[in-house]
Structures are given as structure tokens and as C-alpha cells.
Amino acid sequence: MLAKYIQDANTDYRRIRQRIPLGPLRTEADYNRAVTVLDEIVDEIGQQETHPLADLAETLSLFIEAYEDAHVPFSDSSASEILRTLMEEHALKQSDLSEIGSQGVVSEILSGKRDLNVRQITQLAARFGVSPALFMPVPKKPIKRPSSRTRVASRR
Numbered sequence: 713m714l715a716k717y718i719q720d721a722n723t724d725y726r727r728i729r730q731r732i733p734l735g736p737l738r739t740e741a742d743y744n745r746a747v748t749v750l751d752e753i754v755d756e757i758g759q760q761e762t763h764p765l766a767d768l769a770e771t772l773s774l775f776i777e778a779y780e781d782a783h784v785p786f787s788d789s790s791a792s793e794i795l796r797t798l799m800e801e802h803a804l805k806q807s808d809l810s811e812i813g814s815q816g817v818v819s820e821i822l823s824g825k826r827d828l829n830v831r832q833i834t835q836l837a838a839r840f841g842v843s844p845a846l847f848m849p850v851p852k853k854p855i856k857r858p859s860s861r862t863r864v865a866s867r868r
Contacts, residue, residue: 722829734771746776747841754838786808791833791847792824798840811835 728734733746750772757763780781789797806818812832813821820826828836828847837844 732768732772733775734768735775737775740783743774743776743779743783745777746772750776750841754841756764773843777845780843780846790824791828792822794846795828795836796822798836798842809836811839 725734732749735744737743741755746761750769753765753769753772757765757769760766799805806815806822809818812818812828812835817826821828821832833847836842836847
């Protein structure tokens with residue numbers, strides 16, 4: 713009985729994979745297809761976290777993020793530099809990003825005078841089909857956690 717379920721799952725999975733790159737992204741074509749599919753899913757579900765396709769969107773995001781971590785050279789760039797690059801790649805002007813604020817707000821973000829907030833990061837990640845982590849600042853120093861001895865001593 714279990715063998716039949718696995719066989720059916722294999723058939724269904726192969727059919728889904730023909731339409732959706734549901735697995736590790738190995739090529740730029742796979743990556744571009746995943747981003748396109750994710751954009752379409754996000755357009756369909758909007759902000760509905762309980763939508764039946766929300767888990768699929770999250771799964772695709774993880775595969776996209778893994779590909780970007782391995783292949784996209786943004787690691788040392790600031791959020792404003794990344795945003796500027798994405799705007800250039802998509803031929804966008806400041807006024808095209810009204811979902812994150814007025815043209816003045818976008819200008820302040822691009823100049824580094826203002827940081828992106830969580831809502832703006834979420835909107836940009838969805839718009840460009842990238843991981844929100846791409847826009848998160850990288851801590852300059854590692855966070856030091858107290859050792860277990862320090863925590864025990866502080867409780868006494």
C-alpha cells in the first residue's frame with residue numbers, strides 16, 4: 713500500500729516539476745523560472761499567509777535564496793546599493809517604487825540617509841522575487857553570547 717502512495721507521489725511530483733522548479737536550482741534558467749513563478753504566486757496570494765499556495769511560495773523562496781547565496785555577489789553591498797542595482801536591472805525609477813514610500817523616501821533610502829523598515833523589505837523582496845535577507849544589514853561584529861558559566865553566575 714505504501715509503495716503505491718510513493719509511486720503516485722513520484723508521478724505527481726514529476727508533473728509539478730514540469731511547471732514549477734521545485735527543488736535545488738542548479739542553473740540560471742532554473743533560477744529565473746523560479747523567480748517568475750514566485751512572482752506569479754505572490755501576485756495571486758498577496759499578503760494572505762493562509763492561502764493554499766503560501767507554503768509553495770515560501771518553499772520557492774528558500775530555493776531562490778540558496779541559489780542567490782551561492783551565485784549572486786551582493787554579500788558586501790548595502791541595502792541601498794542592492795536596491796539601486798535591482799532598479800537598474802528592472803529599468804525602474806524612484807517613482808516606480810511607490811509601495812515603499814514617496815519619491816523622497818526612496819531617495820533617502822538610496823542615498824543611505826534612511827534605512828529600510830520591515831514592511832519595505834517585505835515589499836521589495838516580493839516585487840523582485842528575492843530573499844528579504846538580501847536587504848538586511850549584516851552585523852559588523854559577531855554577537856557575543858554569555859557563556860553558560862556567566863548565565864549561571866548571574867542567576868545566583
